[in-house]
């Protein structure tokens with residue numbers, strides 16, 4: 001099972017957030033992974049192992065637009 005992910009990737013988690021979406025963006029990668037809810041902007045942190053368990057899909061098609 002290969003789920004590679006990188007900073008700023010949009011990811012789909014197995015569980016929906018309380019606000020009703022399961023789309024998140026990775027905002028920090030270190031010992032812990034920080035993800036931000038794309039809908040309500042709430043950020044949560046978890047360790048890599050937990051993140052990989054809860055991760056459903058990495059949205060590689062999503063382009064991050066930055067000026």
Ligand SMILES: [Zn+2]
Nearest residue numbers: 017019037040
């Ligand atoms: Zn949310």
